[in-house]
Amino acid sequence: MAKITQDAAKVGAQVGRSVPRLEGRDKVTGRAEYTHTMRVPGMLHAKLFRSTVAHGRIKSVDTSAAKKVPGVVAVITIDDVRKVIPDPYYGPAFHDQPILADGKVRFVGEPVAAVLSFDPHIADEAVQLITAEYEELPAVFDEVDALTSKVYVHDVLKPAGTFADLKHLKNAKDTNMALDYRLRRGDFDKAYAAAAHKFEHEFKTQKVLHLPFEPHATIADYKDTGVTLHTASQGPSFVRTEIARLLGWQENKVRIKVPYLGSGYGGKLYIKLEALALALSMIARRPVKVALTFEELFYQITKHPCTFRIKSGVDKDGKIVARKCEVYWNGGAYADIGPRVTQKSGLTASGPYDIDNVWIDSYALYTNVTPSGALRGFGVPQLVWAYESHTDMMARELKLDPVEFRRKNIMREGGEHTTTHILKDAACEKAMDTVLERMNWSKPFDKGKGVIRRGRGFGVAIKAVITPTTSVAIVNVSADGSVALYCGTVDMGQGSDTAMAQMVGEVLNIQAESVRVVQRDTDVTPYDMGTLGSRSLFHMGHAVKRAAEDAREKLKALAREVGEPEGSNIPIRELFVKRYGMQAGNVIGSGIFKPDYIPPAPGTGLSKNVTAFWMVSSAGAEVSVDTETGHVKIDKLVNVVDCGKPINPRIVETQISGGATMQLGFTMFEKMHLDGGQVTNASLADYKIPGFHDTPTVMENVALEVFQSNGPFGAKGVGEVATFCVSPAIANAIDDAVGVRLTELPLNPEAVYRAIRAKAGKPLEDE
Amino acid sequence: MIAARTINFTLNGAPVTADVKPHHNVVELLQAQFGLTGARETCGQGLCGCCTVIVNGLAVSGCLYLASFIDGAEVVTVESLDAGGKLSPVQEAFIETSAFQCGFCTPGFVLMVTQLLDEHPDPSDDQIKHYLTGNLCRCATYPEVMQAVKLAAKKRKGA
Numbered sequence: 001m002a003k004i005t006q007d008a009a010k011v012g013a014q015v016g017r018s019v020p021r022l023e024g025r026d027k028v029t030g031r032a033e034y035t036h037t038m039r040v041p042g043m044l045h046a047k048l049f050r051s052t053v054a055h056g057r058i059k060s061v062d063t064s065a066a067k068k069v070p071g072v073v074a075v076i077t078i079d080d081v082r083k084v085i086p087d088p089y090y091g092p093a094f095h096d097q098p099i100l101a102d103g104k105v106r107f108v109g110e111p112v113a114a115v116l117s118f119d120p121h122i123a124d125e126a127v128q129l130i131t132a133e134y135e136e137l138p139a140v141f142d143e144v145d146a147l148t149s150k151v152y153v154h155d156v157l158k159p160a161g162t163f164a165d166l167k168h169l170k171n172a173k174d175t176n177m178a179l180d181y182r183l184r185r186g187d188f189d190k191a192y193a194a195a196a197h198k199f200e201h202e203f204k205t206q207k208v209l210h211l212p213f214e215p216h217a218t219i220a221d222y223k224d225t226g227v228t229l230h231t232a233s234q235g236p237s238f239v240r241t242e243i244a245r246l247l248g249w250q251e252n253k254v255r256i257k258v259p260y261l262g263s264g265y266g267g268k269l270y271i272k273l274e275a276l277a278l279a280l281s282m283i284a285r286r287p288v289k290v291a292l293t294f295e296e297l298f299y300q301i302t303k304h305p306c307t308f309r310i311k312s313g314v315d316k317d318g319k320i321v322a323r324k325c326e327v328y329w330n331g332g333a334y335a336d337i338g339p340r341v342t343q344k345s346g347l348t349a350s351g352p353y354d355i356d357n358v359w360i361d362s363y364a365l366y367t368n369v370t371p372s373g374a375l376r377g378f379g380v381p382q383l384v385w386a387y388e389s390h391t392d393m394m395a396r397e398l399k400l401d402p403v404e405f406r407r408k409n410i411m412r413e414g415g416e417h418t419t420t421h422i423l424k425d426a427a428c429e430k431a432m433d434t435v436l437e438r439m440n441w442s443k444p445f446d447k448g449k450g451v452i453r454r455g456r457g458f459g460v461a462i463k464a465v466i467t468p469t470t471s472v473a474i475v476n477v478s479a480d481g482s483v484a485l486y487c488g489t490v491d492m493g494q495g496s497d498t499a500m501a502q503m504v505g506e507v508l509n510i511q512a513e514s515v516r517v518v519q520r521d522t523d524v525t526p527y528d529m530g531t532l533g534s535r536s537l538f539h540m541g542h543a544v545k546r547a548a549e550d551a552r553e554k555l556k557a558l559a560r561e562v563g564e565p566e567g568s569n570i571p572i573r574e575l576f577v578k579r580y581g582m583q584a585g586n587v588i589g590s591g592i593f594k595p596d597y598i599p600p601a602p603g604t605g606l607s608k609n610v611t612a613f614w615m616v617s618s619a620g621a622e623v624s625v626d627t628e629t630g631h632v633k634i635d636k637l638v639n640v641v642d643c644g645k646p647i648n649p650r651i652v653e654t655q656i657s658g659g660a661t662m663q664l665g666f667t668m669f670e671k672m673h674l675d676g677g678q679v680t681n682a683s684l685a686d687y688k689i690p691g692f693h694d695t696p697t698v699m700e701n702v703a704l705e706v707f708q709s710n711g712p713f714g715a716k717g718v719g720e721v722a723t724f725c726v727s728p729a730i731a732n733a734i735d736d737a738v739g740v741r742l743t744e745l746p747l748n749p750e751a752v753y754r755a756i757r758a759k760a761g762k763p764l765e766d767e
Numbered sequence: 768m769i770a771a772r773t774i775n776f777t778l779n780g781a782p783v784t785a786d787v788k789p790h791h792n793v794v795e796l797l798q799a800q801f802g803l804t805g806a807r808e809t810c811g812q813g814l815c816g817c818c819t820v821i822v823n824g825l826a827v828s829g830c831l832y833l834a835s836f837i838d839g840a841e842v843v844t845v846e847s848l849d850a851g852g853k854l855s856p857v858q859e860a861f862i863e864t865s866a867f868q869c870g871f872c873t874p875g876f877v878l879m880v881t882q883l884l885d886e887h888p889d890p891s892d893d894q895i896k897h898y899l900t901g902n903l904c905r906c907a908t909y910p911e912v913m914q915a916v917k918l919a920a921k922k923r924k925g926a
Contacts, residue, residue: 027870030805262871493869661907
């Protein structure tokens with residue numbers, strides 16, 4: 001076998017090494033390119049006039065004063081859009097979102113009109129001169145109300161046709177339900193009725209935001225021969241498909257370019273500003289930039305608020321025999337990817353527990369608020385918050401040790417997941433045990449005294465990666481032996497470029513640092529389903545590995561062709577010279593990956609092969625509660641994840657601590673306040689996110705040494721997994737400290753103090 | 768239309784001239800007229816630190832600092848730190864400790880840490896946290912930034 005080498009990197013030296021990020025120099029020097037700070041020649045700026053009512057019929061929009069402002073190029077409403085895009089509706093699951101409000105507005109902040117100018121300040125000023133009259137309609141805000149409300153956010157449902165389980169909703173009327181996922185295993189009713197102990201709890205999560213520090217931005221440059229979009233997107237391939245559909249064009253006339261992202265966390269998935277930017281550029285026949293301000297992020301996309309009603313039946317030995325989960329997802333005014341969140345997280349709603357009789361209903365619901373989408377966990381953090389709080393509450397009431405209660409019920413390797421999928425490479429118990437070890441759980445614990453009381457808690461969780469999805473990669477070896485990788489995974493900070501380069505380096509036996517990862521450009525980089533749900537390292541990782549292996553085999557063939565003996569050590573550049581007479585030619589390898597999958601059976605939601613891999617994590621928290629103020633200090637947070645083999649241990653650690661700290665914000669203080677549908681804290685001054693002083697006093701992050709047997713080099717994703725258990729671990733610790741149980745996030749000082757007062761029989765008055 | 772006025776200032780050591788309107792802030796000026804995008808507007812309220820620039824030796828929020836006010840001032844941006852192609856010790860430390868993810872807030876952190884180490888060459892954990900309270904990182908790479916500051920302090924002493 002020809003041993004084609006260059007620069008003599010050691011075999012096995014690329015994967016598992018903490019390679020410094022490839023883009024590090026560009027980022028620390030301020031030279032990395034982002035869409036939000038990008039300009040193209042001749043570009044106009046768009047500013048948006050937004051709805052001030054949550055639900056209403058548009059009676060009139062008066063743009064006359066705005067049009068008269070010197071420097072305004074155009075003021076555009078849906079009537080103008082329709083002239084260039086006759087059916088101006090978009091979305092990944094439903095074609096329900098109009099490019100600009102069309103006859104109705106469905107949430108406060110919905111774009112109604114756009115002003116174009118060379119000067120963004122002029123566009124801003126002109127927006128202030130637009131007026132609209134609405135006939136206000138009753139609105140529905142709460143996800144549980146939405147299920148039975150006679151207020152309907154949409155007159156008719158319009159599934160996009162992409163997902164088989166939404167087809168039955170075509171032309172559905174008089175409903176706010178955008179998906180109902182059901183799982184039925186065993187006989188819940190019978191088992192619950194017979195159970196020795198019965199528990200029923202309700203948990204809620206609040207509306208929180210991604211708040212990427214680079215707000216959403218898109219520049220569209222339309223020409224009759226083709227369109228180019230520069231966009232801050234986590235999914236260039238999907239954007240291309242959707243833009244081509246809106247135009248009625250072939251995809252090869254649509255070019256999507258994505259530089260680095262100032263983060264995404266799920267907020268820049270599928271299609272966001274791209275359709276609007278396209279329409280504005282078509283009308284203006286110039287490049288148009290739409291870039292959100294920080295305030296406007298509150299009107300773009302949020303995490304799903306969720307109500308989770310959970311019932312469990314437990315037998316006399318502490319075994320959970322029945323569980324019913326009713327999960328209501330507040331999807332906001334447009335479905336975005338909510339139906340997928342509803343289904344893909346719904347199938348793990350009963351948690352990492354081995355329960356024979358399970359009933360799950362998971363409902364995606366339309367409401368009159370800012371749309372909800374995926375946020376670092378695709379719904380799973382909301383579920384874990386509920387089921388791991390519930391688990392602790394049951395143990396407490398049954399006077400069982402919370403560790404032993406979980407140990408009695410936890411799913412084990414080789415056992416059946418609720419869906420009937422056999423569990424493999426999912427270290428649930430090991431993750432829990434590692435947390436307990438790091439917390440010295442078996443040692444005496446200082447519970448504090450006087451005003452400050454201390455407590456500790458933990459949780460364990462499982463997630464199924466979204467399946468099935470496809471990734472394609474190309475590896476290009478140039479005649480000087482240098483290697484470029486073409487893949488559509490978007491590096492938004494998670495370090496994917498570096499990890500993918502390490503995989504290429506491992507296969508081709510070259511330094512990862514020498515691999516060039518080509519910037520995302522759909523004219524150049526092949527298809528990828530999207531950078532989401534911790535899928536990239538596994539799916540794109542396989543494609544990249546296959547592409548590199550393909551290139552390696554072609555290099556070997558080239559060596560044979562030029563008469564090199566087996567095992568030859570000839571440098572690659574000499575191979576090309578031998579074959580082509582000079583430094584010329586390329587070797588191109590390609591790889592494609594799509595995992596096997598069996599869709600959940602209609603009716604039961606069961607499947608023997610429901611996911612490509614499982615993500616598992618556990619977290620433990622030690623807290624100090626000030627009983628006079630309700631203030632909770634996180635003394636220690638331990639985060640343990642099973643991410644398979646870490647490709648880049650340093651980046652993995654940052655993903656763990658970053659994910660956990662983000663979830664700490666969602667747990668302790670972040671909340672988007674709404675009053676009659678109006679957002680009342682749409683600024684960083686009024687919506688607090690974690691800063692230096694909010695980090696736990698001690699934080700330990702552990703990636704278990706577990707091998708993912710079907711993963712590339714034994715690896716799987718790590719982007720979301722550390723978020724799962726933070727909220728219940730802290731709520732369980734607060735209960736341990738002061739004996740109060742909070743069932744709604746955030747766990748802010750007011751909520752804690754109110755609960756302490758209520759427990760003491762001296763409740764505070766409502767606001 | 769409001770008239771622009773001409774201002775003169777020093778940008779990263781070089782004298783420059785710009786036409787600014789009263790409502791222009793420093794971030795817009797640097798991006799639109801000088802092609803410098805290291806200072807970025809995120810929150811627009813001077814709370815996140817992404818827009819940090821140094822004016823007359825003091826770190827300020829470029830999103831709140833009106834461009835007119837830098838007339839006659841000395842302005843330093845992140846783009847000056849690797850003059851001649853050599854990274855500063857702080858920049859090296861950020862790379863070596865992987866003290867960033869998406870990188871959008873990183874230039875602000877790098878400038879602020881540089882100023883921190885000018886004032887406190889050997890800062891304590893509390894000093895670091897206090898000094899960097901005005902810099903937020905949504906990716907939450909705070910533990911790594913802490914390590915970067917300490918490594919940078921060491922590097923600067925060795926230099």
